[in-house]
Amino acid sequence: MRTPTSVLLVVLITLLATAPVLAWEPTKPIEFIVPAGTGGGADQMARLIAGIADKHKLSPRPLIVVNKAGGAGAEGFLHVKGKKGDVHTIVITLSNLFTTPLHTGVPFSWRDLTPIARMALDEFILWVNAETPYKTAKEYLAAVKEKSGAMKMGGTGSAQEDQILTIMLEQAQGVKFTYVPFKGGGEVCVNLVGKHVDSTVNNPIECVSQWKANRVRPLAVFDTERISVAEWKSIPTVKEALGSDLHYLMLRGIFGAPDMPKDAVDWYVGFLKKIADTPEWKKYMEDGALKPAFASGADYVKWVEENEKLHRELMAKGGLLKQ
Secondary structure (H helix, E strand, O other), X not given: OOOOHHHHHHHHHHHHHHOOOOXXXXXXXXXXXXXXXXXXXXXXXXXHHHHHHHHOOOOOOOEEEEEOOOOOOHHHHHXXXXXOOOOOEEEEEOXXXXXXXXXXXXXXXXXXXXXXXXXXXXXXXXXXXXXXXXXXXXXXXXXXXXXXXXXXXXXXXXXXXXHHHHHHHHHHHOOOOEEEEEXXXXXXXXXXHOOOOOEEOOOHHHHXXXXXXXXXXXXXXXXXXXXXXXXXXXXXXXXXXXXXXXXOOEEEEEEEOXXXXXXXXXXXXXXXXXXXXXXXXXHHHHHOOOEEXXXXXXXXXXXXXXXXXXXXXHHHHOOOOOO
């Protein structure tokens, strides 16, 4: 006897309906864009994520880190913006996600990308060369005030987080720096060690190796409370050191290309959660004094919206918005 065609179709449809749906996963190398120079906090974090993924086999395809620092990160953001629907392109973001378009007017907004996850929040510290006589922030700011404009503050980029903090410090303390921009945080700290600048407002991770080598000295942290881990606990807040309540935390987050499908976003969120659970990541967070702050979905979007508004206000106060 021959089985009627209609019966065969019903059996086939039933089998297809009950078959497990395979979740999306990468099918080729993932382009991991860093909109900043090599050696800085964003670059270090991206390369750590790629290394952890490879070590623990957390991705079926490797993450290839690509630095695109031009235009204060605009080169990197516009590159990702042009990859609409691409499931194999992600970007690590720092606060130039907000500052670069607000200052330059470049045709880019975080809304052009697909929010995936916030990995951490990063601190800023006021550093000086260890060979200088300044043991406290008060001593250093007194010298800055006396030399009015002659002291150089090194930072990453123009009209970025570092310059915002420099202006905040100037306005609160009635001092004046000559701000010197560099391409990345690693380069900034190297120039402080080489005495090409008098101070910097680097992230902890960007200067920690130089601090442990006794080449730089931390004077104050821009937070509402002291950093709570390891030797970082000894560094006073700016409010403790100078009486000015100046605080700022920087985004360390991940976005995808525009219109990334939900199944791909879900894979990346799960992947990044696994990264955050590894001992290597936890050690990195403590060594670099980063604040664990994993968030995704609506919570991440809400935080980004609020911080875009905050940066607009800070930059308006500092005269850094594009006119």
